[in-house]
Amino acid sequence: MADALVVAEFADGKLKKSTFHAITMVKQALPALGGAFDILLVGGPGAKAAAGELTGFGARKVLVCEDASLANYTAEHYAPTVAEVGKAHGLVAMTATTTGKDLLPRVAAKLDAAYAGDCADVSADGGKITYKRPMFAGNAFGYCQLSTPIQVATARQSEFDPAAPEGGSSPVEDVAKAAPGAAAERVEFVSLDSVKSERPELTDADVIVSGGRAIKEKFFDIMEPLADELGAAIGASRAACDAGYAPGDYQVGQTGKIVAPKLYFAIGISGAIQHIAGMKGSKTIVAINKDPDAPIFQISDYGLVADLFEAVPALVEELKKQKSA
Amino acid sequence: MKILVAIKRVADPDNANKVKIPPSGDKIDTAGLEWKMNPFDEYALETALRLTENGKSPKKREGEVIVVTLGPKDTETTLRSALATGADRAIRVETDDAELDGRLVSKALAKVVEEEKPDVVLLGKQAVDGDNNSVGQMLAEHLDYPMATFAATIQEEDGALLVGREVDGGVLTLRVKYPALVTVDLRIVASESVYSTKTDRSFKYNEGVRFAALPAIMKAKKKPLDVKALSDLTGGAELATTYLKFEPPPERKAGIKVADVTELVDKLANEAKAL
Numbered sequence A: 001m002a003d004a005l006v007v008a009e010f011a012d013g014k015l016k017k018s019t020f021h022a023i024t025m026v027k028q029a030l031p032a033l034g035g036a037f038d039i040l041l042v043g044g045p046g047a048k049a050a051a052g053e054l055t056g057f058g059a060r061k062v063l064v065c066e067d068a069s070l071a072n073y074t075a076e077h078y079a080p081t082v083a084e085v086g087k088a089h090g091l092v093a094m095t096a097t098t099t100g101k102d103l104l105p106r107v108a109a110k111l112d113a114a115y116a117g118d119c120a121d122v123s124a125d126g127g128k129i130t131y132k133r134p135m136f137a138g139n140a141f142g143y144c145q146l147s148t149p150i151q152v153a154t155a156r157q158s159e160f161d162p163a164a165p166e167g168g169s170s171p172v173e174d175v176a177k178a179a180p181g182a183a184a185e186r187v188e189f190v191s192l193d194s195v196k197s198e199r200p201e202l203t204d205a206d207v208i209v210s211g212g213r214a215i216k217e218k219f220f221d222i223m224e225p226l227a228d229e230l231g232a233a234i235g236a237s238r239a240a241c242d243a244g245y246a247p248g249d250y251q252v253g254q255t256g257k258i259v260a261p262k263l264y265f266a267i268g269i270s271g272a273i274q275h276i277a278g279m280k281g282s283k284t285i286v287a288i289n290k291d292p293d294a295p296i297f298q299i300s301d302y303g304l305v306a307d308l309f310e311a312v313p314a315l316v317e318e319l320k321k322q323k324s325a
Numbered sequence B: 001m002k003i004l005v006a007i008k009r010v011a012d013p014d015n016a017n018k019v020k021i022p023p024s025g026d027k028i029d030t031a032g033l034e035w036k037m038n039p040f041d042e043y044a045l046e047t048a049l050r051l052t053e054n055g056k057s058p059k060k061r062e063g064e065v066i067v068v069t070l071g072p073k074d075t076e077t078t079l080r081s082a083l084a085t086g087a088d089r090a091i092r093v094e095t096d097d098a099e100l101d102g103r104l105v106s107k108a109l110a111k112v113v114e115e116e117k118p119d120v121v122l123l124g125k126q127a128v129d130g131d132n133n134s135v136g137q138m139l140a141e142h143l144d145y146p147m148a149t150f151a152a153t154i155q156e157e158d159g160a161l162l163v164g165r166e167v168d169g170g171v172l173t174l175r176v177k178y179p180a181l182v183t184v185d186l187r188i189v190a191s192e193s194v195y196s197t198k199t200d201r202s203f204k205y206n207e208g209v210r211f212a213a214l215p216a217i218m219k220a221k222k223k224p225l226d227v228k229a230l231s232d233l234t235g236g237a238e239l240a241t242t243y244l245k246f247e248p249p250p251e252r253k254a255g256i257k258v259a260d261v262t263e264l265v266d267k268l269a270n271e272a273k274a275l
C-alpha cells in the first residue's frame, strides 16, 4: 500500500486553480495504490493562509512549507522540499503548467523515479497505475506503466475536471524547507514580467479566440472586440507569436498551451498539426480563413471562408445584435 | 566556452499525422516518415553556435561545441549534420530507441557531462515524438546544476547566462552560473534572442537556424565521432517505463461551411448552443 502526493501551485500570493485538476488525477489513480493522498503547498508569504482552500477535498493532510526564501519560484529551491515530502509516497503529481513541467521531472530525478509527463488520463488497473499520454503532437495516445518504487506524473489540465469540494476538513501541518543543493547557489531569480489581464486564463476559459499570422500588427485591434463580446481569452498561433504580434505565452499548440474550451475560434490560422494538437479537444470549433482549402477546415464544426478583416468586425456586430434580441 | 548539446532524431514532425497504429496497438509505426533532427534540438544547436562566436564572423568558433545522441548506428547521420552545421565533435551512445525513457537518457547524459565538463549543457525543451519534456530537468538534478528551462532569450555574461524563460503568464528571467543547463523553446532562434559576450547587441541574426554549406558537409565526415555503450553510463539502471498499447486519437469530422456571419451566429446559438 502506498499514498499519493498532490503538489499544489501557489504564486503571486494565490493558490492556482491548476491545483484542482491534479487532485482529480490523483484521486483517479489512488485505488491502484490503496492508500490516501496528501496535498503539499510550497511557497512564500501567504502560503499558510491559502492552505485553508485545500482542506475540503478529502486529503489525509494538507502540508505547508512557507518560507520567505521561497517567494519566487525556482526548481532548485523547491525540488528538495517536494522530494523530501514525496519520498514517503508512491505517486507525486502536479498539473502540467510551466511550473509543473519545470519542477516535477527534477523531483523525479531526485527520487530516482520514472516520470510520465502531460497525462491525458490515468486508471487504476489491478494495483498498477496506467497513464494515458498524448504523443506525436496528439496523433497517438500511449498507455504506459512505471516500475520505480516512486512514480512522478503531471496532468494535462484540459483533460481533468477540477476536483469538487467534498466537505470534511483535512488537518493542516507545517513542514520545514529542505536544504537546497549546490545548484541553488548558482541560480538567481531576476524578474517576472507578467502581463496582467482582466480576461480569463487560456487554460480555464470557456471561450477562446485565437489569431494567426495573417492578422499582423492589427492583432489586438481585431481580436479584442471579439474577445470582449464573448468574454473570451485570446490565443495565437506560433507564427503570430514569433512575429511579435502576440506575446509568447498566448501560443496554443503542441508546444504551447493545450486548451479545450467549449468554443474555439481559429482566425487566420492555417491549421498546422502543431496548432491542432493544442486545440482539437475543444467542443465546438469555428474557423475563419480566406483559403477554402486551409487544413483548419478539416477539423472545424463551422467554417467561414472570408477575409478576416471584414468578417471579424461583422461578427462582433452580429453578436451584439444577437445579444440584444 | 565549452557547450554540450543533446540531440535526438525524430520521425518527421511535420508529418506526425501520418503515423500509423496497427489494430493490435502494439506500436506507433513511423515507416515512410523521414528522420529529422528534433526541431528543439536544432534550436539548441543553433543556440550553442551563437554562444560560441561573434555573430559577425561566424566561421571562427570561440570555444567548443560537442553534440551527443543516444540511438542506433543510423543516428550518426543526424550527428554528422550537426557537425556540418558547426559542431566540433560528436558522441553517440549505442542503444535502441525502445530501450530508453527519460530517466535512462538523463542518467547516461549525466555521465557524459561528468566526463566532458562543459560550461553549459543545452537541450531542446521537448522531443516532439514522445512529447515528454523531462530529460533536461532530470539531467540538471543528477548534476546538481542550476537550470533555466523553456528559454526564449539568452545573454551571455561573465561566467553566467541571463535567460528569459517563457512561462504561463509572461517571461521569467533567471541568471544561472556555470556550469549550468538550459532547455530551449521556439523563440530562441529569433533574430535578437541569443548574444554571446563577443557579439554586439546591435547585431541581428537571420531568423531560424543556419544550414550547412557543401564544403562543411564534406569536412564534417572527418570530424571526430566517439561511440559509447549505454550500459557503461547508466550504472545498471533498467528501463522503468513500459508502453502497454497505443491508440489513435478519436477522429474529428469536418463540419459545415457557413455562408456568412449571420448564419454562423445562428448556428452557434441554436445548433451548437455554444453562445
Ligand SMILES: Cc1cc2nc3c(=O)[nH]c(=O)nc-3n(C[C@H](O)[C@H](O)[C@H](O)COP(=O)(O)OP(=O)(O)OC[C@H]3O[C@@H](n4cnc5c(N)ncnc54)[C@H](O)[C@@H]3O)c2cc1C
Pocket: A211, A212, A213, A214, A236, A237, A238, A239, A240, A251, A252, A253, A254, A255, A256, A257, A267, A268, A269, A270, A271, A272, A273, A274, A275, A278, A288, A289, A290, A291, A294, A306, A307, A308, A309, B039, B040, B128, B186
Ligand atoms: C517544433 C515546432 C513546434 C511548433 N509548435 C506550434 C504550436 O505550439 N502552436 C502553433 O500554432 N504552431 C506551432 N508550430 C508552427 C506551425 O507548424 C505553423 O507554422 C503555425 O501554426 C502557422 O501559424 P499560422 O496558421 O498563423 O500561419 P500560416 O500558416 O502562415 O497561416 C496563415 C493563414 O491565414 C490565412 N489568411 C491570410 N490572410 C487572411 C485574411 N485576410 N483573412 C483570413 N485568412 C487569411 C491563410 O489562408 C493561412 O491559412 C510549431 C512548429 C515547430 C517546428
Ligand SMILES: Nc1ncnc2c1ncn2[C@@H]1O[C@H](COP(=O)(O)O)[C@@H](O)[C@H]1O
Pocket: B006, B007, B008, B038, B040, B041, B044, B068, B069, B070, B071, B100, B102, B105, B122, B123, B124, B125, B126, B127, B128, B130, B131, B132, B133, B134, B135, B136
Ligand atoms: N535519445 C536522446 N539522445 C539525445 N538527447 C535526447 C534523447 N532524448 C531526449 N534528448 C534530449 O532531451 C530533450 C528533451 O526530451 P524529452 O524529455 O524526451 O521530451 C530533447 O530535446 C533532447 O535535447
